[in-house]
Amino acid sequence: MFEKNGNNRFGITTIAVVAFAFFVVGLFTSAGFTGTAQVKAEAPAAQSVSSAGRQGPESPFSSLAAKLTPSVVNITVSKVEKTGFGGGDIPWPFGEFFNQPNIPGNQILRGKGSGVLISSDGYILTNNHVVEGAKEVQVTLNDKAEYQAKVIGRDALTDLAILKIKAGDNLPYATIGDSGQANVGDWVLAIGNPFGLGTTVTSGIVSAKGRVIGAGPYDDFIQTDAAINPGNSGGPLFNMKGEVIGINTAIMESGHGLGFAIPINTAKPLIPQLESKGEVTRGYLGASIQTITPELSKALGLKGTEGALVAGVVPGGAAEKAGIKAGDVIVAFDGKKVQSGQALPAMVAATPVGRDVSVTIIRDGREKSVSAVIAKLDARENSREETAEPAQGKLGLAIRDLDPQTARKLGLKDDHGVLVVGVQPGSPAQLAAIQDHDVILEVNRQSVESAKDFKDKVAQAGDSLLLLVKNDQGQRYTIVSR
Secondary structure, X not given: OOOOOOXXXXXXXXXXXXXXXXXXXXXXXXXXHHHHHHHXXXXXXXXXXXXXXXXXXXXXXXXXXXXXXXXXXXXXXXXXXXXXXXXXXXXXXXXXXXXXXXXXXXXXXXXXXXXXXXXXXXXXXXXXXXXXXXXXXXXXXOOOOEEEOEEEEEEOOOOEEEEEOOOOOOOOOOEEOOHHHOOOOOEEEEEEOHXXXXXXXXXXXXXXXXXXXXXXXXXXXXXXXOOOOOOOOOOEEEEOOOEEEEEEEEEOOOOOOOEEXXXXXXXXXXXXXXXXXXXXXXXXXXXXXXXXXXXXXXHHOOOOOOOEEEEEEOOOOHHHHOOXXXXXXXXXXXXXXXXXXXXXXXXXXXXXXXXXXEEEEEEOOEEEEEEEEOEEOOOOOOOOOOOOOOOOOOOOEEEEEOOHHHHHHOOOOOOOOEEEEEEOOOOHHHHOOOOOOOEEEEEOOEEOOOHHHHHHHHHHOOOEEEEEEEEOOEEEEEEEEO
16 A cells, blocks of 8 residues: 555655645634634724624724714915025924925925814814914815814913804714823724825824823823824824813824824813903913922922922012012812822912902911912013033033023012033033023022032032022922032
């Protein structure tokens, strides 16, 4: 039956291999069937068609996307830009992008963005940076109908804007949710107009909350790994209930899966003001605030890092009138606990102007309450004093006496303090983020009267110095380690 001289062994081996192969295939077939069933039971299955032509289970995202996309709009913005020969690079702020022909003179630049209908009569919520400086704004609905839009209100500090189109009073609009109820790990959908391609749906989860990315004084972003690209700006971030919990605003170009959305709870109290007045009126305490780090907590003799550290107060402002001083820690505002320095500005901004609020502070280890009448936040302009040539000091710091003119420009009552006129690269001062034109007001909670006084106090101090520093951005405490 089998050939001899070794071929017989080859034939037997072949039969064994074939038999083993059928056995393995049988195992894989059985395992594959069982595994598929488990996957379908544990995760959402994409819409599919079986080999027999029957439609498989529908993804929970598909029905939700079909329901939500009609409320999302695509925005095309025209702007006029003055350019010279060769043009120049135009940045892509938070997802907005422009086509830039290389032509001298005035150019019409067209950008793309997204928005979401928030009422049946045509009010649209989007980003301020999408429509800022726009000459014309065109909105395209999901059914391809196009309308000219009017910019009703803008707020640069939160990067929000309201548009209005005249398209009747029966438009599909989104339901506003509660971003405070969103949890890390929750599924979300981002819908927008990436790269001007048209309405696009992406999915992901809430990756983090309360992100600070340096976009403004009210940073409190939702981070998501749902794909967000240039053109998605102004589009909604939906939860699985179909509610808007954020407005997609920023991307991190150097990273993947790093998109950021403004929490809808930030937008909700501002929308009525933007619709009725075109701008936002904010409360103002008149204090420079910073977050308490473990190092600052130790240097100030605090028990923890909760609360907002007052780095300085504006002369004649609400905080000064209430008796609040630099070095105080605000732990409660208007009956609400203050978790951090990042949280307090938003709490103050949301307070009606003229309201008398209770502020709880810790000073020298003791808690006390003061009353502050909230003022209105206005734009302020500051200037900087020119500096002399730098010299080297023990901290890598060159200083000189502060003159009355510089003190007035910085809003100081008098000319106490010293002006920084040079910082050595790599020095302890530079590592503490001290810069030219900064004014050092205190060393270890003691007022500095002159350059000589500063040097004397530094000489008497230990290896760690707690400095109160002021510049045109405000006041802050910083630690310099020698």
